[in-house]
Amino acid sequence: MDRTEVVIVGSGFGALATAKKLAKAGTPFVLISETTEHLFQPLLYQVATGVLSAGEIAPSVRSILAKYPNADVRLGRVVDVRPDDQELDYLAGGVRHTIAYRSLVAATGARQSYFGRDEFAKVTYALKTVDDAERLRSQIVRCFEEAHTTADPERRKNLLSFIVIGAGATGVELAGQIKELAGRYFEQSIRGITAADVTVTLVEGAGVALPAYGGKLSEYTKVSLEKSGVEVVLNTLVTDIDEHGATFKAHGSEAGERRTAETIIWSAGVQANDFASVLAERTGCETDRAGRLLVNQDLTVGGRADIFAIGDMTSLNNLPGQSPVAMQGGRHVARTILGKTPRGTAFKFRDKGSMAIINRFRAVTKVKKIELTGALAWVLWLVVHMMYLVGFRNRYIAVMSWFGSFLGHRRPHFYYAQKAGATETALPESVETEPIKTELIKTEVQAEKRVPVSVS
Numbered sequence: 001m002d003r004t005e006v007v008i009v010g011s012g013f014g015a016l017a018t019a020k021k022l023a024k025a026g027t028p029f030v031l032i033s034e035t036t037e038h039l040f041q042p043l044l045y046q047v048a049t050g051v052l053s054a055g056e057i058a059p060s061v062r063s064i065l066a067k068y069p070n071a072d073v074r075l076g077r078v079v080d081v082r083p084d085d086q087e088l089d090y091l092a093g094g095v096r097h098t099i100a101y102r103s104l105v106a107a108t109g110a111r112q113s114y115f116g117r118d119e120f121a122k123v124t125y126a127l128k129t130v131d132d133a134e135r136l137r138s139q140i141v142r143c144f145e146e147a148h149t150t151a152d153p154e155r156r157k158n159l160l161s162f163i164v165i166g167a168g169a170t171g172v173e174l175a176g177q178i179k180e181l182a183g184r185y186f187e188q189s190i191r192g193i194t195a196a197d198v199t200v201t202l203v204e205g206a207g208v209a210l211p212a213y214g215g216k217l218s219e220y221t222k223v224s225l226e227k228s229g230v231e232v233v234l235n236t237l238v239t240d241i242d243e244h245g246a247t248f249k250a251h252g253s254e255a256g257e258r259r260t261a262e263t264i265i266w267s268a269g270v271q272a273n274d275f276a277s278v279l280a281e282r283t284g285c286e287t288d289r290a291g292r293l294l295v296n297q298d299l300t301v302g303g304r305a306d307i308f309a310i311g312d313m314t315s316l317n318n319l320p321g322q323s324p325v326a327m328q329g330g331r332h333v334a335r336t337i338l339g340k341t342p343r344g345t346a347f348k349f350r351d352k353g354s355m356a357i358i359n360r361f362r363a364v365t366k367v368k369k370i371e372l373t374g375a376l377a378w379v380l381w382l383v384v385h386m387m388y389l390v391g392f393r394n395r396y397i398a399v400m401s402w403f404g405s406f407l408g409h410r411r412p413h414f415y416y417a418q419k420a421g422a423t424e425t426a427l428p429e430s431v432e433t434e435p436i437k438t439e440l441i442k443t444e445v446q447a448e449k450r451v452p453v454s455v456s
Helices: 013-025 041-048 118-122 130-149 153-159 169-189 215-228 274-283 323-338 375-388 392-407 413-421
Strands: 006-009 029-033 071-075 077-082 087-092 095-100 103-106 110-112 161-165 199-203 230-233 236-242 245-250 257-260 263-266 270-272 307-309 354-359 362-367 370-373 443-446 452-455
Touching (some): 013 029, 013 071, 041 169, 071 087, 103 274, 103 323, 130 153, 130 263, 169 230, 274 307, 307 323, 370 375, 375 392
Parallel strands (some): 006 029, 029 071, 103 307
Antiparallel strands (some): 077 087, 236 245, 354 362, 443 452
């Protein structure tokens, strides 16, 4: 049977942090993931709005770990685990494989949650994967292009209306970027469309934008968005969504309000991926309402000392679902497996702060009691996110893209979205084409050193 010391499931921040620690120690491990890219999820909205390309935020995990001979990266989907036998099953190329392990680390992250209204997934745009970001980018381009050519004013209005549901970091950043995109890119490149023609509505069920921050940072975020032209609707739930709009209902109100829009983006909640439920069933671990594993203080799962879970698929001490939590958890687990941290040692998260960008030159940063806003927070956001990007090339290209997008008016990656959406025109079957005639010409020429050379 295929065996290894450690199996890591996933390829996000937590999985990669665990893998790097084990790789440097020389411990053999197999990393299994449905995608072999390491996705920098906090920057997905910049792929959707043409600031960055997918390749800049999703380098290959194989290339990252290529220099470690003890690392084995496999493309596959884990479908089952047998804790007592220390065996795991995964599908790769349509074939079911089994691998034995001594330690298992689950880091499969989370997916979009629609709070029991799964039908919303068919009529909204999510932002959890590269495919999601590229799909949204193509939609944005399509809306502006069609608005440029349509003669129907109502159709034009709907095409240039965007609704973002959820005023967390992703929702705020996305709403700000779409509005900025209208004025700094499309207004410059498409005649007849101005930023005033574009409506962006941000809807939040809580009473503040960026609820995780609160206080003056949330108020600054709301004011900054409104100054840029984004309509911020708070204390309001979305009760219905279809292909052409959504229905809002304010807290305490009996009647709903219908808003039309061609593009509705959902960023209101997350839930654990499917592997969390498999682990819960096999280990007896409890889960919360979002399906996240209620892990032990040392990040072990259920009563198993050899199975760990980290990142967004877990719930522990109300820690936020952010990349620093996953990375620190991954390093804690790796040290435990390596014996550098005693078994049973509780995981302690060191909060290094949180930050979110609103639009150009505006951001918010919170580090314990220190709160920053404006241009200084924006520059700090750029520096921190550049450091988190994997690989020098990715950092260099991202900086150049940021320079062109934030200081200039370029959004080069919209060109690729338009190319991808283009259709080829085939020749009608009735058109006959003459075959191309070829002729071989051979001659001899004298080279500089008088050496005969045959040229065809």
